[in-house]
Structure formats: C-alpha cells, structure tokens
Amino acid sequence: MAPVSSQDAAAVFDPLRPALVRVAYRMLGSVAEAEDVVQDAFLRWLGIDRGAVREPTAFLRRVVTRLCLDRLKSVRRERAAYVGSWLPEPIVESGEDVVDDVTLPLLMALERLSPLERAAFLLHDVFGLGFEEVAATIGRDPTACRQLAGRARAHVRADRPRYPVPKEWGLEIAKAFFTASRDGEMERLRALLAADVTVYADGGGKATAHGAPLSGLDSVMLLFATFASAFAESRSRLVRYGVINGLPGFITVERGDILQTTALELENGRIVGIYVVRNPDKLKHIAETLH
Known part of the structure; x- marks a missing residue:
C-alpha cells in the first residue's frame, strides 16, 4: 500500500483544527500556546501510522489534551511570577464561533x-x-x-453563568458603560455598577495597568474619576463592540496607541466585573485582524 501523503493527513486534520484549538485554549487560557499545541499535535499526526487510527477526532483530542497537561506544568510556574493581574487572552466572538458557557x-x-x-x-x-x-x-x-x-x-x-444575558442587552450595557466612562458621566456610570464591582487589569508589565484587582463601588468610581481627565484629553478610539470570552465588551485603542479589550460581567442588570487586557503579547491575534 502506498504511504499516505502529508496532503492526505492535512485533509483529515485541518477540519478538526478549530475544535482542537478550542480544547487547547480552554486548557491553557492562551491563544498562542493553544495554536502551538495543536501544531505539535499535527506533527505527531504526520509521524504515525494513520491507517491504524479508527477515530481521528478522539485520537487527536487525546493528543492535544495530553500535550496541554504537559505544558500546564511550566505555564503554572510562569503565571505564578506574572506581573500584576493575570487574565486569559481575550477571544472576540465571530459569527462562526461555537458558543458555550466557558466565560x-x-x-x-x-x-x-x-x-x-x-x-x-x-x-x-x-x-x-x-x-x-x-x-x-x-x-x-x-x-x-x-x-x-x-x-x-x-x-x-x-x-x-446562572442567568445568561441576552447578547443584544449585554452589548447595550457595554455601549452605555463605554459612553459614561469616556465622557466622565460619573452618575450614569455609578448607576451601571454593582456595589461589589471589581476591576481586573492585565498589562503584564508591558503596558500600564493597576496591579491587584480593585473592588467596591466607591473604589472603582474613584479609579474612573482619576481616568476622566485623561479620557477628556485623549479620547479612546472605539474599534468595535463584541462578545469577549462570553461577556459583552469592546475593543479600543487608548492613549499611546495601546490596544485594549474590556469585557463586562453582568449580574441582575449591573456590572459586577470589569476585565481589561492591555498586555500587547495577549492581543497580537486581535491586532492582526485590524490591519
């Protein structure tokens, strides 16, 4: 029997790649790490007797999961030494994305x-x-x-999520939050926030971001009050609204041409979590789609 070509191997693997990346991303919280793992899985797929594999989907999911388990050992050490708050790399939902409740x-x-x-x-x-x-x-x-x-x-x-928020409603709250926070409308902003709201900001030591999570309505309001003059001087450039890791939010370009994603966790109609990613290493995959 003639050996199976790399083109034939890719013909089986490539349709499975998006689902395998989803598995790896949810294991690792990193787009780049997930894509690396899936590429490693493909190289292993090329090097085996594929004719002996009865269920390629199950086999490759097994390979990817085990590669992720191996990689998590070093990843966990790296995150223990991470500068400031660590957040997963943001995934902005497209119309073709498979939606699940992994927010x-x-x-x-x-x-x-x-x-x-x-x-x-x-x-x-x-x-x-x-x-x-x-x-x-x-x-x-x-x-x-x-x-x-x-x-x-x-x-x-x-x-x-105990009470999933309809996408349209969530995006309306994201729009209201963007407008109030950037226009310095403090009372409108306060009305959007829950008493126990928490802000997380991930700069990774490569972009300015406050360190530990900041909790409580008064503390968060004070934070945005200090931002008001900066927003007035250099208005955030809105790229677009969208669903980010299952949460309503938006992509902006901030002062200094810093790309940023902001995702909002909602509960009982109020914002209970604000998740800001500014680390450029975590936004490369988004930046590539903007050029």
Missing part, C-alpha cells in the same frame, strides 16, 4: 484547579465526553475521572 470568569476559576481536574471538567462538562473517553484521554480510570470532575465542578460552580 472569562470561569476560565479564571479553572486556573485554581489542578491540571487533571481542569481536563476532566472541560472534557466532560463542557465538551460532553463520557467518563470512559475522559479516562482514555487523561490516563485515569473512569471513577477517578468522575471524582476529578466533581471536585472541579464544586470549585467553579459559582463562576458559571
């Missing part, structure tokens, strides 16, 4: 899990695999996988 707060909650808990939870609760397949993927027996997923579920339950 930005849930991605952050997944960071508190062990790698195996994270894998079991994502594969079973998010991607809908049975525990037999989860077990084959992460190399544990089904009972252990059930326990791993259960522990993870208990840890992240509060960070899953």
